[in-house]
Amino acid sequence: MNPQSSFMVLAPIIPERESALRDLLATMNVAPGRVNADNTLIPFSRCETLHFARFVILDDNTLEDVAAYGLAKQTYPLYLAFLGDVDGEGDHFLEEIGRLAENGLREIFSCCEGVSPDTDLIQWMKSYRAPAVASYVNWQGRTVGRVREEAALRNLLGDYLQDHATELTGRTPREIQATLKRFVNNETASGRIRLTAEDSTPLDWRLRDLLHLVGVPLLFILASPLIIVAAPLFVTRLRNQERTDPELCERVDDQWSDQLASLEDHDVTNQFTAMGSLKPGFVRLCTTILVLSLVDYAARHVFTRGRLARIRTIHFARWVFLDGRRRMVFFSNYDGTVESYMDDFINKTGFGLNAVFTNGIGYPRTSWLVLGGCEDERKYKDFLRRHTLPTQVWYKAYPGLTAIDLERNGRIRKGLESSSMSDKDLREWAALL
Amino acid sequence: MGSSAVSSAVDYNDLQGLVRFGYKSMKEASYVLIRIRDAEKARAWLGSAPVTTAVEMNPPPSTALQVAFTAAGLEALGIPRSVIAGFSAEFVGGMTEDSRTRRLGDVNSNSPSEWAWGTGNRLPHLVAMFFAEPGLLHGFIQSTKGASWDQAFEELRTLTTENLDGVEPFGFADGISQPGIDWNEQRDHKAAQVTYTNVAALGEFLLGYRNEYNKYTDRPLLDADADSAGLLPAQDAPEKKDLGRNGTYMVMRDLRQDVRAFWQFIDRQSGGNVEEREKLGAALVGRTRAGDPLVPVLGPKNEFTFERDQGGARCPFGAHVHRANPRNADYPLHPTGLARLLTIIGFGPREFRDDLMSPVRFHRVLRRGREYGPELLPTDALEPGPDDEPSRGLHFICLNANISRQFEFLQNAWMMNTKFSGLSGESDPLLGDRESVPGCPATDGFTIPVDGGLPRRLSGVPQFVTVRGGAYFFLPSIRALHYFVKAGSSGPQ
Numbered sequence: 001m002n003p004q005s006s007f008m009v010l011a012p013i014i015p016e017r018e019s020a021l022r023d024l025l026a027t028m029n030v031a032p033g034r035v036n037a038d039n040t041l042i043p044f045s046r047c048e049t050l051h052f053a054r055f056v057i058l059d060d061n062t063l064e065d066v067a068a069y070g071l072a073k074q075t076y077p078l079y080l081a082f083l084g085d086v087d088g089e090g091d092h093f094l095e096e097i098g099r100l101a102e103n104g105l106r107e108i109f110s111c112c113e114g115v116s117p118d119t120d121l122i123q124w125m126k127s128y129r130a131p132a133v134a135s136y137v138n139w140q141g142r143t144v145g146r147v148r149e150e151a152a153l154r155n156l157l158g159d160y161l162q163d164h165a166t167e168l169t170g171r172t173p174r175e176i177q178a179t180l181k182r183f184v185n186n187e188t189a190s191g192r193i194r195l196t197a198e199d200s201t202p203l204d205w206r207l208r209d210l211l212h213l214v215g216v217p218l219l220f221i222l223a224s225p226l227i228i229v230a231a232p233l234f235v236t237r238l239r240n241q242e243r244t245d246p247e248l249c250e251r252v253d254d255q256w257s258d259q260l261a262s263l264e265d266h267d268v269t270n271q272f273t274a275m276g277s278l279k280p281g282f283v284r285l286c287t288t289i290l291v292l293s294l295v296d297y298a299a300r301h302v303f304t305r306g307r308l309a310r311i312r313t314i315h316f317a318r319w320v321f322l323d324g325r326r327r328m329v330f331f332s333n334y335d336g337t338v339e340s341y342m343d344d345f346i347n348k349t350g351f352g353l354n355a356v357f358t359n360g361i362g363y364p365r366t367s368w369l370v371l372g373g374c375e376d377e378r379k380y381k382d383f384l385r386r387h388t389l390p391t392q393v394w395y396k397a398y399p400g401l402t403a404i405d406l407e408r409n410g411r412i413r414k415g416l417e418s419s420s421m422s423d424k425d426l427r428e429w430a431a432l433l
Numbered sequence: 434m435g436s437s438a439v440s441s442a443v444d445y446n447d448l449q450g451l452v453r454f455g456y457k458s459m460k461e462a463s464y465v466l467i468r469i470r471d472a473e474k475a476r477a478w479l480g481s482a483p484v485t486t487a488v489e490m491n492p493p494p495s496t497a498l499q500v501a502f503t504a505a506g507l508e509a510l511g512i513p514r515s516v517i518a519g520f521s522a523e524f525v526g527g528m529t530e531d532s533r534t535r536r537l538g539d540v541n542s543n544s545p546s547e548w549a550w551g552t553g554n555r556l557p558h559l560v561a562m563f564f565a566e567p568g569l570l571h572g573f574i575q576s577t578k579g580a581s582w583d584q585a586f587e588e589l590r591t592l593t594t595e596n597l598d599g600v601e602p603f604g605f606a607d608g609i610s611q612p613g614i615d616w617n618e619q620r621d622h623k624a625a626q627v628t629y630t631n632v633a634a635l636g637e638f639l640l641g642y643r644n645e646y647n648k649y650t651d652r653p654l655l656d657a658d659a660d661s662a663g664l665l666p667a668q669d670a671p672e673k674k675d676l677g678r679n680g681t682y683m684v685m686r687d688l689r690q691d692v693r694a695f696w697q698f699i700d701r702q703s704g705g706n707v708e709e710r711e712k713l714g715a716a717l718v719g720r721t722r723a724g725d726p727l728v729p730v731l732g733p734k735n736e737f738t739f740e741r742d743q744g745g746a747r748c749p750f751g752a753h754v755h756r757a758n759p760r761n762a763d764y765p766l767h768p769t770g771l772a773r774l775l776t777i778i779g780f781g782p783r784e785f786r787d788d789l790m791s792p793v794r795f796h797r798v799l800r801r802g803r804e805y806g807p808e809l810l811p812t813d814a815l816e817p818g819p820d821d822e823p824s825r826g827l828h829f830i831c832l833n834a835n836i837s838r839q840f841e842f843l844q845n846a847w848m849m850n851t852k853f854s855g856l857s858g859e860s861d862p863l864l865g866d867r868e869s870v871p872g873c874p875a876t877d878g879f880t881i882p883v884d885g886g887l888p889r890r891l892s893g894v895p896q897f898v899t900v901r902g903g904a905y906f907f908l909p910s911i912r913a914l915h916y917f918v919k920a921g922s923s924g925p926q
Contacts, residue, residue, distance in 0.1 A: 158890075161887060161890070162890065162892065165887075165889075165890075168887055169886070169887070169889075170886065171886070171887075172885070172886075173885065173886070176886075176887060251522070251651075254522055254525065254526060257522060258526070258530065258531075258532065261532035261533075262531065262532050264532065265532065265535050265536055266535075266871065267870075267871050267872070268851070268852055268870065268871075268872070268873075302779075303779060307779055307783070308779070309777075309778055309779035310776070310777070310779055310781065310788055312788070312789065335852070336846055336850075337536055337845055337846065339837050339838065339841065339842060339845075340791065340842060340845070340846045343791050343795060343838065343842065344791060346646075347763070347791055347792055347795065348788075348791075349777075349779075351777065351778075375646055375647075375648070376646070376648050377644075377646045377648060377838070378648060378649070378650065378651060398872065399871040399872035400870060400871050400872015400873040401872060402852045404789065404852065404855050405852065405857055407785065408785060408855060408857075411785060427744075427885050428784070428785070430885075430886060430887055431744055431745075431882055431888060432785065433887055433888065
């Protein structure tokens with residue numbers, strides 16, 4: 001298995017270069033919300049290990065929300081974030097793209113602090129990486145190459161089935177499997193299609209994964225005496241805050257939501273970027289870290305096969321702290337419209353959504369972290385829209401394919417390569433064709 | 434009935450009747466799309482218009498009038514912008530806003546630039562809907578319009594309707610599936626729905642009441658003043674006046690149906706075999722022409738779910754009625770107790786099609802549309818049409834409290850979606866526009882699962898339905914209508 005990872009370069013923009021940067025980023029699109037994958041600055045289409053990428057200017061409109069806690073508005077740098085999801089290590093990808101698109105990256109990042117003509121760009125990008133507190137991968141080990149091969153396989157089978165519909169009608173799934181196996185073997189032999197075998201999992205990744213699998217619960221157990229002692233006070237404080245925390249959920253103005261909407265629904269998948277300030281205080285910070293650690297742990301070891309709890313439409317997602325953990329950004333790539341995305345969250349994993357986002361200033365009130373909150377649909381949707389940022393450039397390596405498509409294509413291939421399926425499994429497999 | 438149920442009982446006197454009734458016995462109807470010429474005269478006409486309420490009458494009335502406004506219409510009437518801004522963003526922005534047309538599939542041949550009405554100076558300010566028993570419509574319209582009508586309004590278009598006796602133009606029985614409304618708010622909205630129910634919260638169809646989330650939907654809440662004195666207070670903010678209460682949003686779309694293309698395509702696919710033709714037509718729609726569902730029913734024609742048809746071999750996943758109402762509940766497989774907890778945290782059933790869809794109770798609409806154009810029987814539809822072929826179709830009308838979560842979700846995520854229910858390369862067999870999407874060149878397929886075999890896949894399904902017009906309206910309560918008449922005249926002119 002070749003595991004996926006993410007990278008994010010986060011750098012402050014030189015204020016007087018901001019508008020030049022915006023213009024430059026716009027040249028990477030054919031139209032707002034629609035990237036030119038072969039653009040001259042960063043030809044994404046030539047990156048064979050890149051699933052998703054985006055450039056986004058983290059321009060937070062909600063900095064004044066801290067006033068609800070009697071705090072003065074902070075001045076933070078305006079950041080440019082360049083992030084993506086890749087096969088293999090993030091650092092390797094930065095080296096690769098640093099060579100592939102050095103001029104383009106240099107032009108873009110020259111609008112940021114710390115880049116001069118003689119800067120070693122790859123080193124600079126590595127040193128400006130911002131780690132995720134929690135991240136989610138829809139299907140661990142599914143590489144870009146595999147996605148494309150399996151999509152090509154499905155198209156090929158689709159054409160074959162169309163051409164041979166009459167002779168295959170009435171045949172049993174086992175006969176169909178045998179016929180298709182022969183056909184695909186021929187096609188592979190003649191080089192018309194390629195189905196690469198899965199890579200072996202890198203040893204160091206396996207070790208780190210194992211260490212994480214055991215280490216995190218172990219740490220928790222070690223800390224448990226402390227947790228038990230602190231819990232009553234902690235919970236009391238938290239419950240108290242939950243009852244009094246202000247809600248900031250006013251409707252966004254139509255121009256803002258129109259601008260966001262203009263960037264959406266150009267593909268079956270959409271990008272989502274949202275940021276805001278965390279509620280002040282130690283209790284909230286601890287809660288955020290605890291909950292996100294749990295999310296990260298579950299995403300890494302439990303929800304590795306197409307489902308984040310009940311949600312099946314997210315390709316990649318991550319949470320990143322900014323500015324000494326005072327602010328947080330959430331990034332995701334999901335299928336469908338933002339409306340159905342928000343409905344999915346409310347209806348299917350409201351509890352998880354609440355536990356994470358209730359630590360952001362202004363979130364609709366929760367109780368016991370997981371109840372309430374997003375159940376107030378109107379407030380929740382307005383809250384989220386208020387915090388959503390326009391994403392300047394967004395790339396997806398496989399337009400037109402949803403996470404469900406990828407799962408189906410994977411199931412088709414698996415069934416084709418299997419020699420030990422029960423009749424029931426074969427029937428279900430044939431139904432996917 | 435608890436005290437809360439009593440306090441929220443609906444005053445049918447305050448509702449326009451369309452929310453409660455389809456006016457089936459009034460077989461004639463015309464929808465007059467109008468723009469306001471003179472705001473003062475328009476308000477005067479509206480102030481005395483005999484708008485029919487939802488009170489049940491015995492004998493039932495033989496005529497009915499309903500009125501609904503677009504956001505532009507409210508502005509033309511003189512309603513302050515600050516008041517209009519309190520309505521939902523979809524209503525204020527309108528059906529033809531750029532990004533919205535992309536979501537609704539109103540692009541290319543369905544694009545508003547091709548519409549007969551609904552955009553630019555052909556966007557109606559209001560629609561006056563006239564219903565009457567046979568023979569009475571013309572007289573009713575004339576007498577209702579009265580002397581000042583032509584000074585008050587400019588008629589944009591009159592949408593006529595045809596009574597096809599419960600059958601839509603393609604020849605299928607229509608209007609069978611309608612949600613039941615929990616008028617007395619007796620259902621516990623807080624409880625999860627483990628089994629599919631056809632009854633939905635009052636607040637899904639009427640503003641000012643609790644919806645399926647046990648919350649309220651966007652509508653203007655006004656400060657108490659002379660103009661708003663006649664309005665009811667908001668249930669969730671008693672110090673405010675609720676302009677939306679007992680009103681709702683009305684979506685109207687003019688859908689032209691190519692009946693000949695539909696039956697001729699099906700006939701070709703069936704090799705001219707009459708029985709096959711009926712079967713294939715039923716597979717696309719998800720019901721027989723008589724309206725019988727393709728899966729076993731538990732009682733009347735509308736009491737069924739698709740649960741016993743996991744593979745879709747009886748009713749294809751992509752069939753029109755399956756897309757329009759997947760009849761699912763909050764979780765797959767009715768889990769209770771521990772099983773439900775496990776499902777919630779992500780350890781529920783894991784088959785390919787399990788748990789793909791949002792629970793339908795958040796996406797129901799009340800359909801109130803009517804057909805237009807002369808009847809064309811399937812057998813006649815196989816013949817080539819005359820040069821002066823009359824247009825046929827549906828004046829689609831639906832009522833819902835949250836346009837984006839109800840109508841728009843249905844249209845986008847279920848009807849036009851080429852990825853609905855794990856499918857790929859096909860949209861609704863009736864409504865789909867067959868336009869390619871990035872990465873998916875072909876969306877003109879249709880998949881018919883076959884038990885224990887390869888699914889049958891149709892390709893080259895033509896576009897049968899073209900959007901010819903549409904707009905988002907607000908169907909006000911009687912009190913809100915009186916407020917409009919009053920506030921319009923006191924607002925800035």
